[in-house]
Amino acid sequence: MKIDFWTLALQAINALVLIWLLARVLYRPVVRVIAQRRNAAAKLLADAEAERDRARQATAAAQAQQAELAVGREAAMKAAQADADAARTHLLAAAQAEAETLRQRAQAEQDKQLAAQQRADEQRAAMLSVDIAGRLLERLPASTRVAGFLDDLVASLQVLPESQRQQLAQAATPLALVAPRALDADERQRCMSAIQQAIGRTAALQTTVDPNLIAGLELRSPDLVLSNHLRADLDHLQHELTHADGHA
Secondary structure (H helix, E strand, O other), X not given: OOOOHHHXXXXXXXXXXXXXXXXXXXXXXXXXXXXXXXXXHHHHHHHHHHHXXXXXXXXXHHHHHHHHHHHHHHHHHHHHHHHHHXXXXXXXXXXXXHHHHHHHHHHHHHHHHHHXXXXXXHHHHHHHHHHHHHHHHOOOOOOHHHHOOHHHHHHHHHOOOHHHHHHHHOOOOOEEXXXXXXXXXHHHHHHHHHHHHHXXXXXXXXXXXXXXXXXXXXXXXXXXXXXXXXXXXXXXXXXXXXXXXXXX
């Protein structure tokens, strides 16, 4: 076998030219394109990583905001519950106070009615007692219903100031001597003499009858009334009985 060195040399030169041409025309653009694509891929990866970081940050912010909202909602619910409890407590206290006020008013009204009923009962009892006493005293003998009361009436006249006794004597109308029954002549004379002596001067006197006196005498003038009879005593006793609570 014979080797043609010239042919081999030419083929080698062709190969070198082809390699140079490939490197010159094809390799560098391909490498540049690959580099550009690699840079673009890297940029895309970086952008994707940045976007992922932003997504993670947004997620974290959303979670933080959600947690903050949850805390605020819980605080608002607690505050609302506290306000509701306070309002319920206030309403309950107000209702209890109003109920207590109504109870006290009802109790006061009941006590007032009971006191009024008790006073009415006491007044009726006093009036009944006085009425019974009056009926019993009406059974006194006729003589004792006048004679025993003249001395006290005269004593009341004697302690009056001189000016009042003078007015009695100088009254424009006669003095009225009231008795529970008609006086006989002797009783009338005795009464007139004792009264004029107590006054210290002569005075016009006329007698009248008032059975309500029961027993005793009453001297009446336009300016003065002197009572010494059982009706006045019974009225005073009734007043004392019916007003016993007020004095106490």
